[in-house]
């Protein structure tokens with residue numbers, strides 16, 4: 001999938017901007033505060049319904065404007081799509097795909113797989129399990145069509161169960177409702193476990209280059225007991241019910257799942273430098289992209305904000321090499337053109353197309 005045209009209106013300091021990106025690399029450069037990250041933020045919003053900088057979408061709406069609009073033309077092999085999103089401060093997003101309105105954000109997300117690397121990306125490895133769970137579920141959403149329906153059913157039964165817990169009902173009244181919760185929870189656990197094994201295989205092809213000589217090991221943490229097998233889930237829920245009553249919500253289940261990444265047997269966040277953590281995250285994103293290519297015949301679009309941060313010259317060249325190899329469309333921000341001069345020979349040697357966009361005060365400078 002590639003973006004062949006991008007039009008942004010009233011996103012942060014960008015009043016109006018329209019570009020025809022390259023299907024290869026796109027370098028967006030300009031001074032601090034020019035609006036470079038806002039371009040990536042607009043693409044990310046279109047591909048996920050979320051910003052990577054804030055939970056409040058209204059922060060993106062340009063001061064004194066009522067809404068923002070992001071529009072893109074997409075090319076997937078021979079098929080062309082026109083997709084758009086408009087958001088006011090309070091309402092739900094208005095989404096259009098090929099001229100038709102839809103309420104379903106998942107349709108848009110399905111068309112536009114995006115992965116982002118920023119200086120904050122190491123939080124994937126250093127913060128709680130929520131972001132890691134979301135990372136796995138992103139990959140499964142595209143790779144396994146049974147995943148999203150199972151996840152929705154599970155979320156619904158979790159909500160019902162939590163409502164019963166809050167009412168302090170005895171377990172005998174909750175037990176008859178456990179069936180859907182356990183069935184979908186088990187399905188999600190199984191799919192995530194398989195996915196982590198596939199991700200591990202794809203991951204080492206990149207970590208062997210980024211951290212040569214280190215053994216990198218990814219494992220799934222299910223959110224149930226680590227030893228749980230099959231029917232055991234039900235008895236764990238029963239045994240843990242008193243704890244649920246005390247805390248007011250369900251403690252066990254895949255809604256508490258995540259993954260652990262170890263380097264030479266030690267948790268990555270405890271042993272790696274910030275630059276190494278960033279490289280590990282980059283390897284995870286590249287692994288997601290290669291699995292996506294394998295299952296969908298198309299890779300994701302990579303957004304890389306402030307590419308140079310934390311990485312030395314050799315690692316930057318290595319990352320560019322991997323992005324070239326995976327044949328994805330890439331959007332990279334940098335504060336000056338110099339960086340492009342450094343990578344130009346690599347792109348030329350691989351015959352990879354690229355374009356430069358100079359942004360100042362929210363506008364393209366030609």
Ligand SMILES: Nc1ncnc2c1ncn2[C@@H]1O[C@H](COP(=O)(O)OP(=O)(O)OP(=O)(O)O)[C@@H](O)[C@H]1O
Nearest residue numbers: 012013032033034035036037038059060061062063
């Ligand atoms: N809602 C808004 N409306 C108008 N301008 C905004 C809004 N929110 C932020 N800005 C401004 O938009 C500008 C663009 O910020 P952005 O983060 O995109 O810049 P950048 O080019 O990535 O900078 P840096 O290199 O420092 O990361 C900033 O000057 C910011 O003050």
